[in-house]
Amino acid sequence: MNKKLSYNVAIVGATGAVGKQIIRLLEERDFPIQQLKLLASKRSKGTIVEFKGKDLVVEEATPESFEGVDIALFSAGGKTSRSLAKIAVAKGAIVIDNTNAFRMDEDVPLIVPEVNMEEAKNHKGVISNPNCSTIQMVTALKPLYDRYGIERIIVSTYQAVSGAGNQAINELIVQTKQILDGKEVTKEILPVSSLPKKHQIAFNAIPQIDVFEDNGFTLEEMKMVRETKKIFGDPSIQVTATCVRLPIIYGHSESVYVELKEEYDLKEVRELLMNAPGVVVIDDPANQEYPLATDSAGKLDVFVGRLRRDLDHPRALNMWIVSDNLLKGAAWNAVQIAEHLIRNDYNESK
Amino acid sequence: MNKKLSYNVAIVGATGAVGKQIIRLLEERDFPIQQLKLLASKRSKGTIVEFKGKDLVVEEATPESFEGVDIALFSAGGKTSRSLAKIAVAKGAIVIDNTNAFRMDEDVPLIVPEVNMEEAKNHKGVISNPNCSTIQMVTALKPLYDRYGIERIIVSTYQAVSGAGNQAINELIVQTKQILDGKEVTKEILPVSSLPKKHQIAFNAIPQIDVFEDNGFTLEEMKMVRETKKIFGDPSIQVTATCVRLPIIYGHSESVYVELKEEYDLKEVRELLMNAPGVVVIDDPANQEYPLATDSAGKLDVFVGRLRRDLDHPRALNMWIVSDNLLKGAAWNAVQIAEHLIRNDYNESK
Structure with a gap:
């Protein structure tokens, strides 16, 4: 991910309890978005979600969904993260994963910005969001x-x-x-x-x-x-x-x-x-x-x-x-990480 | 209190959450009761409560209420216990008090039957029921x-x-x-x-x-x-x-x-x-x-x-x-103490 004026952002699990809060926060925080892709399971495909006054259509998350995506926020369960996160990384995205899938992996930083944001520098494409509690x-x-x-x-x-x-x-x-x-x-x-x-x-x-x-x-x-x-x-x-x-x-x-x-x-x-x-x-x-x-x-x-x-x-x-x-315990911590990433360009080691 | 075939029992706070459970337990356990006096504040005076198929009328708790009472179970708040429990004792009753009024008093045993029932022997008329938690x-x-x-x-x-x-x-x-x-x-x-x-x-x-x-x-x-x-x-x-x-x-x-x-x-x-x-x-x-x-x-x-x-x-x-x-945490612990009292005649030191 190169430093840009605005980013292509994907939300995987966009209709879930956490995904909804991520969308709300990106809007409220005026996150510099070029394109927002809302992804979810087949079941939620076609759902309409409003973002900054525009109606966005939720798409099914597939390997192809991540073409051109800079930042992908995953919050659709460990199974979805295990099957799609590494694909998103291979296509050039930084993944901020809110599931338990990679948290304890040695090469995945587990980040709470107030505690250890500097460790995000060592990411290999995936940064994990810890458990809410x-x-x-x-x-x-x-x-x-x-x-x-x-x-x-x-x-x-x-x-x-x-x-x-x-x-x-x-x-x-x-x-x-x-x-x-x-x-x-x-x-x-x-x-x-x-x-x-x-x-x-x-x-x-x-x-x-x-x-x-x-x-x-x-x-x-x-x-x-x-x-x-x-x-x-x-x-x-x-x-x-x-x-x-x-x-x-x-x-x-x-x-x-x-x-x-x-x-x-x-x-x-x-x-x-x-x-x-x-x-x-x-x-x-x-x-x-x-x-x-x-x-x-x-x-x-x-x-x-x-x-x-x-x-x-x-x-x-x-x-x-x-x-x-749902906020500091999930969506806000993830968006905070994304904000730090674009401010500090923590992607040297990728 | 002398050993008897049946006892005069008073319940102070008979319309409260704990009092109701005490009444139910005395009935279910077939506690040997000669007369049951249901006492409460002036506000609840006249309330009708069924006990073993008979309608009992709740009376206002006053110093005179305790004439002839063998066992008085108090559960109407610390203030009521502080004003009436010692009077009940002076009139010959053993008081089992479910409030915080006397629990830490040195001469008042604080009893959980499974733990320290033998200490009830040292009572001077009042036995305290501990806090539910x-x-x-x-x-x-x-x-x-x-x-x-x-x-x-x-x-x-x-x-x-x-x-x-x-x-x-x-x-x-x-x-x-x-x-x-x-x-x-x-x-x-x-x-x-x-x-x-x-x-x-x-x-x-x-x-x-x-x-x-x-x-x-x-x-x-x-x-x-x-x-x-x-x-x-x-x-x-x-x-x-x-x-x-x-x-x-x-x-x-x-x-x-x-x-x-x-x-x-x-x-x-x-x-x-x-x-x-x-x-x-x-x-x-x-x-x-x-x-x-x-x-x-x-x-x-x-x-x-x-x-x-x-x-x-x-x-x-x-x-x-x-x-x-309301049961082991209050009413049942109190009734358990009463059952032990009448079985073991823990009143030597009174």
């Missing part, structure tokens, strides 16, 4: 990592259904209405659409996001473990995660216990967070102010509150981290 | 405490609105309907009815239960800290808690990280839990089986699953603990 956590922990170092993290998540896509949002709404109307609940999508058993999400808490690994952790939990180490470039960081799906539409929340490597001053922690890029501190217990999922919806920032010293461990801090999982 | 956690941790010892606990909770009473249940239902109907949301009760600021609970996660203390933790979180130490009789146990209210009607869930004092075998842990009184293990990841709040509703047990070794700490275990907060 990881992105918001590492964005908030970055200033603490830089100042004190991080020994271990114990995190429990409170995740919105939109992280599982449009169908999961619909399932929550439908089930909620069914329960309020005293009808039987239909279960088709959650917790994992590809697995046989389904559980009610309305008025419930499901301690499973993605499939289980042999160690008893889910893939979502292991994403938080592995991606955190990779993004900080520090395999010594210990991470324990419990990921839970909840009847929330937009906004993931996280209860984070973090043991720093050095003793800290709580006032300094607050100042570091207040000055950290992409982080907003909402932390005024006396006035019952703390981050809330509903307040985060539609916003680009990561919100941090409930900052408090651990009662027992002198180097431990407790915090509550909230962000819109 | 504490009860289910210590019930599940008891066999691990006995076998390995417990060094520290880091818990994040997923709490149902019913823990905040009937009005909070109603608020969740009303707000949910308002959102589905595209109407403005009314906020009157949650997170804390006595505090000025209200937050939407429908489709949200509120990281505040009860008032804040000066250390940045909420009272609910500090209850988990203090009560756990008192119930185990072990102030050395370190506890860090984050308590969160969620759009769930019945059933609290808890993500618990526990560091034991000795290394453990996961199979043995599973067996200890399977044989523990009041505990049911639901833990089959391959078949997507784990405890769910909706499945716990209406049941008396504490459900445990997602058992897994920590990835880093050799003595740490992660688990997911779920129970009906």
